[in-house]
Amino acid sequence: MFKILMFSTLMLASTISLKAFAQTIALTNINVLDVATLEIVKNQTVVIEDNKIKLVTSKRKPKLSQDAISIDMSGKYIMPGLIDTHVHHGTEPDAGDNDKITRMRLRNLLRGGVTSVRDMGGDVRALSSLKRRAEIDIIQSPDIYYSVIIGGEEFFSDPRTVASAKGRVPGNVDWMRAVDENTNFDEIMLRALGTGATGIKIYAKVPAKVIVKLSQSAKKYGLKVWSHVFVGPARPIEAVTSGVETISHAADFSAEVIDNFYELRRKGENITDQQQKESFELSRYQSLIAQMKKHGTILDATMTVFEQRQEARGERGTLMHQWSKTFTKLAYENGVQVSAGTDGASDYFNMDYPLVHHEMQLLVNDAGLSPLAAIQAATLHGAEVIGIAEQYGEVVAGKVANLVILNEDPTDDIKKTLDIAHVIKNGEFVYLGENSKLPFSSAKAIGDTLWLSGQLGNLPSTMTLASKTIEGQMTQTMKNIGVLLQEHNLDYEDIAKCTLMLADINEWQAANKAYTPFFTSLPARSAFAASGLALGAKVEVECVAKL
8 A cells, every 4th residue: 555655646746747848739630530510520730738629720730839749640530538437446445446456457448548437336435546546647547537326225235335335334434325315415415525426326226206305415516416227116217307417227228117127137037028028119218218308318328238248147138138229229319318338347358448449339230329429429428427528528629638549530430449549648648558569678577677678758659759858858758667667566666777868968967857856765877878869869768677
């Protein structure tokens, strides 16, 4: 734990030092995916200043500051950072969701283009720490927006709630609260705010009249209101009319028709042939769809989890997967907004890319969305679910520069969202892992020593230097080293020796000013002048660290 906290402090210091250098980046000749109009706007220049999109223009040579860095993106496509609206990263923080495993999952999400996630229930003692580290970019991670869980008293016998409330009583902690008609709802919401939560998740065993009170109180304090499609005893239509803003799991629409749905969904019991037949009579869902449209309720479909678990669930799983496809398509075709949530992690299902890409594929192949509409679900609609659409979810001036740059046009094949050239979070290029085109490894562990290759001040995943100045290049160089250390669960204090190579030895002092803030205890060091460095860089730094 001490090491994690020390790492956070040191990386925070590096982030602050970086922000001292204003950075303007112009992405030229790039094709913009407009997720609001569902169009491609070709040959644009996207200007990023610090962490915001400053300008999107068709002008080939917009007026830029003298120190602006231009990168030619001819043939590439830019879209907003992806948003997975249903994840769980804090269910068992001492076991399968421990900090090391979770940071690995979050790192893989970010490198796969996911810049925000909505966590739908877990131990906020773990989630709040991850949220803070992600927010200020001291770990590679999407930004995290999490919920507190609300349910009836009976629900909190679920063993998952015991793990997420370890050391406390489930149903009687601020992030996991049992409610009834006599609950002090204002107190519940104020305590939820105190946990750092973005919204409440109404999980199960809550009647409609209590959902109304929960919704009213949550909105009064600026909390989003989320729930399952089926809360029980409240039916789906009652959740919608009671004020829930986003409902999760399209398969559960069938609870509108099946009276004993709880037995099927939570106890694994089968339903009759007649019930199954009636559940596919789509006219029975007209009122639910109409109310969702009237109230602007968003469907977090989570098709992936039903597809991936159908075999393990047997006959019931096959049925629920079919429901998921049928009702997601029904909702979309009738004008209900759909977001892209997955309710899982890639390693659960042996996938090597973020599940939200798979969710988009299912939205296209099984629910009838166009590729661009699926991308809209995973960007703009995701931002609307979380309540951050004023700042995120589109490639437009004034919004935060959370962006994904693709090598090919995904509008003719949704799988092309996997062909990622660059990820940008908060205006900064993200390190995506080893570059197979380079004739060396970034780092190699031998025994108890980690040998790092020389690092330049290039923007990660590019061959473009981050700055024209020694200070800017040194800052980026040290950040690049920090990411490599993080790969091996190390921090700057684990560095034993660094070697500085300077294009101009007269810039030694200026280089030091950018170098030293990354350490609380300076490592050993050598420095010398080089007659030339790759990319025409002003500095290269090579380090050795102890594992």
